[in-house]
Amino acid sequence: xxxxxxxxxxxxxxxxxxxxLAGALALRLIATGQPTAVSPERLADTARRAGIAGxxxxxxxxxxxxxxxxxxxxxITYILEHSNRALPAAYKFSALWSGQEGSLLLWAWLLAAxxxxxxxxxxxxxxxxxxxxxxxxxxxxxxxxxxxxxxxPFALLKGAVPDDGAGLNPLLQYPEMVIxxxxxxxxxxxxxxxxxxxxxxxxxxxxxEKWIRITRVWTMVTWLFLTCGVFLGMxxxxxxxxxxxxxxxxxxxxxxxxxxxxxTAFLHxxxxxxxxxxxxxxxxxxxxxxFLLTILGTMLTRGGLVSSVHAxxxxxxxxxFMVFMVIVLAVCIFTYILQYSxxxxxxxxxxxxxxxxxxxxxxxxxxxxxxxxxxxxxFPVLSEYFAGNKVTFDAAWYNRIAVPIGLFLLFLxxxxxxxxxRSTSLRSIRRNFVLPVVALWATxxxxxxxxxxxxxxxxxxxxxxxxxxxxxLAAGVLTAIGSEFxxxxxxxxxQSGRNLIWAKYQLIRRNTRRYGGYIVHVxxxxxxxxxxxxAFNRSAESEMALHDKLVIGPYTLECAGFTQDANANYDSxxxxxxxxxxxxxxxxxxxxxxxxxxxxxxxxxxxxHSTVTGWDLYVVYEGVNPDTGQPIxxxxxxxxxxxxxxxxxxxALGTLIALVPKQWSVNSGQ
Amino acid sequence: xxxxxxxxxxxxxxxxxxVYTFWPENVFASQKEKTRLDYLLERKEQLNENLRDLNFEFxxxxxxxxxxxxxxxxxENETAQLSAEIESL
Numbered sequence: 001x002x003x004x005x006x007x008x009x010x011x012x013x014x015x016x017x018x019x020x021l022a023g024a025l026a027l028r029l030i031a032t033g034q035p036t037a038v039s040p041e042r043l044a045d046t047a048r049r050a051g052i053a054g055x056x057x058x059x060x061x062x063x064x065x066x067x068x069x070x071x072x073x074x075x076i077t078y079i080l081e082h083s084n085r086a087l088p089a090a091y092k093f094s095a096l097w098s099g100q101e102g103s104l105l106l107w108a109w110l111l112a113a114x115x116x117x118x119x120x121x122x123x124x125x126x127x128x129x130x131x132x133x134x135x136x137x138x139x140x141x142x143x144x145x146x147x148x149x150x151x152x153p154f155a156l157l158k159g160a161v162p163d164d165g166a167g168l169n170p171l172l173q174y175p176e177m178v179i180x181x182x183x184x185x186x187x188x189x190x191x192x193x194x195x196x197x198x199x200x201x202x203x204x205x206x207x208x209e210k211w212i213r214i215t216r217v218w219t220m221v222t223w224l225f226l227t228c229g230v231f232l233g234m235x236x237x238x239x240x241x242x243x244x245x246x247x248x249x250x251x252x253x254x255x256x257x258x259x260x261x262x263x264t265a266f267l268h269x270x271x272x273x274x275x276x277x278x279x280x281x282x283x284x285x286x287x288x289x290x291f292l293l294t295i296l297g298t299m300l301t302r303g304g305l306v307s308s309v310h311a312x313x314x315x316x317x318x319x320x321f322m323v324f325m326v327i328v329l330a331v332c333i334f335t336y337i338l339q340y341s342x343x344x345x346x347x348x349x350x351x352x353x354x355x356x357x358x359x360x361x362x363x364x365x366x367x368x369x370x371x372x373x374x375x376x377x378x379f380p381v382l383s384e385y386f387a388g389n390k391v392t393f394d395a396a397w398y399n400r401i402a403v404p405i406g407l408f409l410l411f412l413x414x415x416x417x418x419x420x421x422r423s424t425s426l427r428s429i430r431r432n433f434v435l436p437v438v439a440l441w442a443t444x445x446x447x448x449x450x451x452x453x454x455x456x457x458x459x460x461x462x463x464x465x466x467x468x469x470x471x472x473l474a475a476g477v478l479t480a481i482g483s484e485f486x487x488x489x490x491x492x493x494x495q496s497g498r499n500l501i502w503a504k505y506q507l508i509r510r511n512t513r514r515y516g517g518y519i520v521h522v523x524x525x526x527x528x529x530x531x532x533x534x535a536f537n538r539s540a541e542s543e544m545a546l547h548d549k550l551v552i553g554p555y556t557l558e559c560a561g562f563t564q565d566a567n568a569n570y571d572s573x574x575x576x577x578x579x580x581x582x583x584x585x586x587x588x589x590x591x592x593x594x595x596x597x598x599x600x601x602x603x604x605x606x607x608x609h610s611t612v613t614g615w616d617l618y619v620v621y622e623g624v625n626p627d628t629g630q631p632i633x634x635x636x637x638x639x640x641x642x643x644x645x646x647x648x649x650x651x652a653l654g655t656l657i658a659l660v661p662k663q664w665s666v667n668s669g670q
Numbered sequence: 671x672x673x674x675x676x677x678x679x680x681x682x683x684x685x686x687x688x689v690y691t692f693w694p695e696n697v698f699a700s701q702k703e704k705t706r707l708d709y710l711l712e713r714k715e716q717l718n719e720n721l722r723d724l725n726f727e728f729x730x731x732x733x734x735x736x737x738x739x740x741x742x743x744x745x746e747n748e749t750a751q752l753s754a755e756i757e758s759l
Binding site: 001002003004005007008011015018042045046049050052053056057060126127206207208209210274275418420421422423424425427428431432487488490491511 | 673675676679680687688724
């Protein structure tokens with residue numbers, strides 16, 4: 001299979017090169033109208049077909065690697081280093097993305113799959129799709145170059161082939177790891193498509209804004225995948241890493257967050273261009289930046305420039321990414337300068353208090369957040385280069401900056417929908433803002449009365465202060481969104497004489513994008529409430545012998561024993577902890593410590609008990625204290641964590657609704 | 671799978687993909703330029719959508735009467751200008 005896989009990758013490289021060159025030549029010939037022996041349109045069609053054929057070639061290579069994992073072909077170095085015979089079948093798939101070469105192959109395959117869909121749907125706008133297809137082929141060519149020459153996944157082992165492999169990294173042997181990386185990659189790689197459309201539209205001086213509608217749909221799909229990928233990663237970190245949290249500002253997390261921020265900014269500002277013909281240059285650069293940030297993030301984490309707890313092996317491919325990024329940036333700048341006159345805005349913002357301004361502020365804040373995070377990620381590299389010592393920022397530094405920015409964004413999410421386009425009168429502001437402001441202050445009062453106060457033990461507590469602000473803003477935003485829905489529903493119900501539930505359905509159906517967007521905002525609010533809960537986290541740690549007790553919040557954990565287990569893949573030790581509340585036994589928790597046999601690496605398996613109200617009892621078996629011989633148990637009581645996962649589901653639902661084409665209804669009052 | 675079999679399978683894949691790519695098709699999508707009229711019709715559709723949104727938001731009580739009238743007149747003027755240019759084409 002190694003020979004077949006390598007051959008397939010070479011074929012894919014040749015096809016990508018042909019797609020790029022023939023596609024570019026055909027577009028040039030069509031633009032100049034030069035007479036040629038072969039019809040340029042026929043040439044363009046062969047380029048498109050080469051792109052489709054390239055997808056099958058990369059699929060064949062990916063299949064060859066998966067086949068080699070399942071057949072335990074340890075003559076392939078990659079399989080030897082990332083799999084073993086006893087590895088469960090689901091995790092054998094994970095081996096595909098557990099290392100540098102495999103994850104690059106997954107990247108190339110997903111890019112080919114996106115390109116496959118794009119090329120099959122080319123009749124939407126043949127010329128624009130031809131440009132986008134050629135640009136995607138250029139990106140694909142780079143990744144296939146890497147796979148063929150810098151990080152070949154089918155490299156063969158020199159010498160005798162061992163009977164078993166080194167096994168999969170224990171951190172990846174968790175159910176979510178079967179879906180988290182592909183989701184994240186679908187998001188990451190997917191931004192290549194909006195980039196290709198944006199660059200293509202700029203190159204061809206696309207008349208009108210239809211290209212941006214096409215791009216928006218692709219961006220929403222990509223954004224949805226990236227959002228799910230980021231949050232699945234958070235859930236994985238929470239459930240596997242055993243430190244009680246879900247976000248640590250690790251470089252890999254930062255690398256995924258930066259394009260998410262700029263992609264989010266684009267999804268907002270794109271409305272300005274579609275509706276008003278404004279912010280054309282801004283939108284182009286948002287898409288360019290989003291794509292470049294995916295490359296930069298990959299370069300930072302893959303090239304070993306910054307260290308990460310879950311970065312892939314450090315290798316020289318960082319330089320490949322650097323060169324690629326410089327080339328892409330140069331192409332973007334050159335095209336932008338050449339076509340600058342095509343990007344003039346058709347109008348200006350008329351009032352600071354308008355929906356246009358809210359979108360602009362939203363964009364500026366998102367970009368500011370992105371730059372701050374980027375600065376934090378790059379500072380260790382820059383400080384080492386210029387001062388000779390690596391200075392890194394800790395999570396507290398990021399939180400100090402990101403939390404106020406996030407709260408301001410939440411504020412804008414509430415204000416934006418209430419502001420009309422163009423300009424707003426004082427009467428209009430009074431009319432629209434009364435209810436949300438009342439809800440905001442009522443929540444402050446209720447929180448203070450309920451004991452959610454910005455001080456703790458008589459001292460000001462910044463975390464609790466931000467939590468209070470978050471709860472209050474959340475109430476304001478939810479009221480604002482609720483009032484938007486209610487107003488629309490009442491209009492439709494009045495016009496049609498039907499009930500409010502039907503009116504709600506019609507309201508969403510007639511403008512899926514707007515109301516789907518509002519549902520996404522509701523999801524964001526729920527996530528923020530969940531994040532704010534971290535201000536009230538509690539933890540306790542103790543060595544626990546048989547029948548020892550550990551008290552955390554209202555719960556008492558009593559050690560009922562320790563036991564061991566083994567299977568072909570790992571040995572494990574469990575703690576059996578009886579959990580009671582108010583003297584009544586509720587359930588048993590079994591935090592676990594595993595040692596994987598192939599790699600001889602230990603791994604913590606956290607025990608989590610979640611309640612409907614959002615409290616997580618999170619227990620870690622940290623192993624045995626070598627000095628005392630006693631097992632160590634660490635427990636956390638984390639409020640509102642479930643809200644985060646619930647919020648993501650709501651965000652996903654809202655995005656899916658926004659993707660449905662809208663339908664103007666005769667009965668909806670239009 | 672031996673190395674030879676791998677190469678044979680690779681060759682078969684290559685032949686299949688080359689045949690697919692260069693198969694002489696007589697029908698392929700035309701790369702026609704978008705006309706000014708296409709562009710104006712798209713713009714008009716967008717302006718109509720903006721007008722529908724404005725009307726709906728007014729009925730929903732989001733705009734006071736004078737704000738609504740001012741914005742509606744602006745949008746209707748823009749639509750009228752576009753319609754005139756479309757008719758002239």
